[in-house]
Amino acid sequence: MKDNTAPLRDKARALLADKAACVIGHARDRDGLRARPHFAKDERGVGALILDATCHHNLAKYLLDYPYLEAKVGIVLKGCDALALERLVADRRVDRAKVVPIGAPCAGMADPVKLQALFPGGVTAVASGPDGFTVTTAAGRQPPAPRAGLLLERCQACHQATPPDTELLAEPVAAPTVGPAAEVARISALPPADRLSFWQGQFSRCIRCYACRNVCPACSCRECVFDQFQPNWLGRRTGLAQTQVFHLTRAFHVAGRCVDCGECDRVCPVGLPLSALNRKLLQDAGELFKLAEPWRPGTTEPLGTYKLDDPEEFM
Amino acid sequence: MSQVGTAAGWEPTIVAFCCNWCSYAGADLAGISRLAYPASLRIIRVPCSGRVNPHFVLRAFQRGADGVLVAGCHPGDCHYTTGNYFTRRRYLLMQRLLEYAGVNPGRFEVKWISGSEGPKFAQAAREITARVRALGPNREMRDEA
Amino acid sequence: MTETVRLTGQGLEQLLGAAAGATGGLVAPVTEDGQVLFRPVREARRFDYINAVTPPKDFWFPQTERLFKFKTVPAVALEQAADPAQRVVFGVRPCDLKSLVILDAVMATGEFEDDYYAQQRSATTVIGVACTGAGPHCFCTAMGVTPGDEAGADLMLYPDGDGFLGRAVTGRGAALTAAHAGCFAAADPAAVAAAAAAARKLVPPLAGRLDVDGLRERFADNWDSHIWGEAAQRCLGCGLCTYLCPTCYCFGVSDEVRQGQGVRMRCWDSCMFSDFVRMAGGHNPRPGKLERVRQRFLHKLRYFPARHAELACTGCGRCVAKCPVGVHVPELIMLDREAR
Numbered sequence: 078m079k080d081n082t083a084p085l086r087d088k089a090r091a092l093l094a095d096k097a098a099c100v101i102g103h104a105r106d107r108d109g110l111r112a113r114p115h116f117a118k119d120e121r122g123v124g125a126l127i128l129d130a131t132c133h134h135n136l137a138k139y140l141l142d143y144p145y146l147e148a149k150v151g152i153v154l155k156g157c158d159a160l161a162l163e164r165l166v167a168d169r170r171v172d173r174a175k176v177v178p179i180g181a182p183c184a185g186m187a188d189p190v191k192l193q194a195l196f197p198g199g200v201t202a203v204a205s206g207p208d209g210f211t212v213t214t215a216a217g218r219q220p221p222a223p224r225a226g227l228l229l230e231r232c233q234a235c236h237q238a239t240p241p242d243t244e245l246l247a248e249p250v251a252a253p254t255v256g257p258a259a260e261v262a263r264i265s266a267l268p269p270a271d272r273l274s275f276w277q278g279q280f281s282r283c284i285r286c287y288a289c290r291n292v293c294p295a296c297s298c299r300e301c302v303f304d305q306f307q308p309n310w311l312g313r314r315t316g317l318a319q320t321q322v323f324h325l326t327r328a329f330h331v332a333g334r335c336v337d338c339g340e341c342d343r344v345c346p347v348g349l350p351l352s353a354l355n356r357k358l359l360q361d362a363g364e365l366f367k368l369a370e371p372w373r374p375g376t377t378e379p380l381g382t383y384k385l386d387d388p389e390e391f392m
Numbered sequence: 393m394s395q396v397g398t399a400a401g402w403e404p405t406i407v408a409f410c411c412n413w414c415s416y417a418g419a420d421l422a423g424i425s426r427l428a429y430p431a432s433l434r435i436i437r438v439p440c441s442g443r444v445n446p447h448f449v450l451r452a453f454q455r456g457a458d459g460v461l462v463a464g465c466h467p468g469d470c471h472y473t474t475g476n477y478f479t480r481r482r483y484l485l486m487q488r489l490l491e492y493a494g495v496n497p498g499r500f501e502v503k504w505i506s507g508s509e510g511p512k513f514a515q516a517a518r519e520i521t522a523r524v525r526a527l528g529p530n531r532e533m534r535d536e537a
Numbered sequence: 538m539t540e541t542v543r544l545t546g547q548g549l550e551q552l553l554g555a556a557a558g559a560t561g562g563l564v565a566p567v568t569e570d571g572q573v574l575f576r577p578v579r580e581a582r583r584f585d586y587i588n589a590v591t592p593p594k595d596f597w598f599p600q601t602e603r604l605f606k607f608k609t610v611p612a613v614a615l616e617q618a619a620d621p622a623q624r625v626v627f628g629v630r631p632c633d634l635k636s637l638v639i640l641d642a643v644m645a646t647g648e649f650e651d652d653y654y655a656q657q658r659s660a661t662t663v664i665g666v667a668c669t670g671a672g673p674h675c676f677c678t679a680m681g682v683t684p685g686d687e688a689g690a691d692l693m694l695y696p697d698g699d700g701f702l703g704r705a706v707t708g709r710g711a712a713l714t715a716a717h718a719g720c721f722a723a724a725d726p727a728a729v730a731a732a733a734a735a736a737r738k739l740v741p742p743l744a745g746r747l748d749v750d751g752l753r754e755r756f757a758d759n760w761d762s763h764i765w766g767e768a769a770q771r772c773l774g775c776g777l778c779t780y781l782c783p784t785c786y787c788f789g790v791s792d793e794v795r796q797g798q799g800v801r802m803r804c805w806d807s808c809m810f811s812d813f814v815r816m817a818g819g820h821n822p823r824p825g826k827l828e829r830v831r832q833r834f835l836h837k838l839r840y841f842p843a844r845h846a847e848l849a850c851t852g853c854g855r856c857v858a859k860c861p862v863g864v865h866v867p868e869l870i871m872l873d874r875e876a877r
Contacts, residue, residue, distance in 0.1 A: 083610070107746075107867070107868065107871060108528065108857075111863070115771075132858060134862070197673065204511065205459075225511055237455070254484055263493060269491075269494055272492065273532055275494070277494070282570075282574065284600070284777075284780045284781070285600075285780070286777040286781075287775045287776060287810075288861060291775040292775075292861060301449065304811070309791070310451070313601075313789055313791070313804035313805065313806055314791070315600045315601045315804065316535060318454045318533050318534050321454070322451060322533070324452075326447045326450055328489065329446045329486065344775050344861035346590060346591075348571065348572050349571060357488075357492050358489060362485060364482055365481075380455075383474065383478055383480065387481055389480065390487070392501075455795075
């Protein structure tokens, strides 16, 4: 992504002048390195907006916090985030008429961990292009960094680089061609016992903080089954089996509805490869029911429909 | 519930979700017909196989089931017209997810059994019991005692 | 009770090997898939970590703890959980050591002593290791902890060349050095004091940026501030910060009952979850993210100090490092400063 900060601020100013309640975007975190979600409501807030290759947060789910407003809400959407908005609209959780999408074409995001290793002193802007990253720090523009050295892993499997049907802040960018997810293939190729111990090893680190659920644009139930205590489906008890059930249930709940934005991987504090569960389901649904991966707006979710001639593999 | 680790004389516990209209009637018919099948099945009657949330299956394993059977009307015969078509899609995916997560796919099965298919129900019960017995107790996804 | 010791790398290996062989075993930082975590181990190998991703809290205040088993059929009968076995936790940093002082103040001192916690504590020997470097998210010195503090440790070690200088801080620590006297050599108390003083001088960069002057007074006076709304609008409402926090101690108690028998257990809960204070009738006194965020940070910086004279934050920096949306203690301290 180019540094789109200036056009974003202009756009935000115009929206707020037009009585928008808020513009949801990003601001530089105090560490001078990462970005963080930011809600611009006045000129001071607009002045803090940034939009560059550090702004990897998918903001769409914050729209749930604005359910009953009369005024519109502006929101910055990359290609992947636009699918998330469509997900929330399809689930009837967001009224699209209230949303003004601000489209940000994106050639890939920088990994904050890799960025920190290379620029511990902080950055002022990070731009990405098909060839690599251009980082600007307080000391000025740095020599170009190769794409592979900084790219956020999930951006290697980009499904949509430019949000469709929105007013764009910059020229459209084409998404790279995506092959099947390497991690899913790797795990699938393991012998069954190793697959079990791989996942059990991963799940044993889970602290059940539910960050993956809370950030997920496909997880928007008003009350989650894991928060219900009558009946107490899972409760707060932790243990390997409970955690397995939690993650497999959640993966299944978003099966075919997942927009593969990769936010679950990003927020997990203990580094679980959660998207490897979701991608597996997307691939299987695609293969079994001949559907696009991930879910695309205007199509029925694979588990919300059927065909008379669906395969019967084991029945 | 089954006792993990008692190899000799161990019998699996299999949770069978049976739809009210076909498979539960099929189980009834198997009983009325005096057909012998293993006592390992614990039948849970559900209105339709489409009622069986994947979470139920995972919970059954977590709470000690060694195998899970979901049984419903044949496709096309659903009492609610289309319920089992959704079941079919759901558990096609579920079977693959379980396998991917390291759970032996032999522990889980979906069968279409009509109300007149008592022998088929008994056969399905014998098959899954034999298969799960050979696999041994579920250690892939169950609560520590 | 003080006793200063020197421990060579070999001596440490021997000591930890003996601990690993004992009934309760050894807990030490290990790397799993690139994540540093405290785990039960056979041997400790890692000494180059800043700190573990998750705090060692789980080993004295387990995330899920079975309190007792019970039967209701044929008559009510209780079966107490077995007493925890003696265990050594190695490699705890001063921020996490300080969390023990804080948790002890709540659960192991005064009128209400929590038996379960007290049992875990007395079964655990904690070996602290002073920091040799600060991570980008550390801010302990701003919270009154230094990278060389020993409070909370039973045996405190200061890296010194290939080995460690150390001091038995408590009776449990002295018992450990006495029981494994062969692993230790005597050390000059002055050398140990010098090593401790050197470690205390380390200042994490983030701490230098925090203005904590009059912190308690400021947070006694900002209930209505706009900073809560500002932080809360970003909050995802997950429990990440509370579960990674070494000093958070909220829990819920629940029963799992089946066929006339069950287990009563207590599990960590989080004030950031929407149902945390939901009452039986459905009323929720903290209905929104704003109220919940305010509760969490005021608990750390106002309510807890008012009751126990200590901040309930040790500056470990886990919330800074891991909160996906930048809502953490330093953020609130800075927001408060700017709002004045």
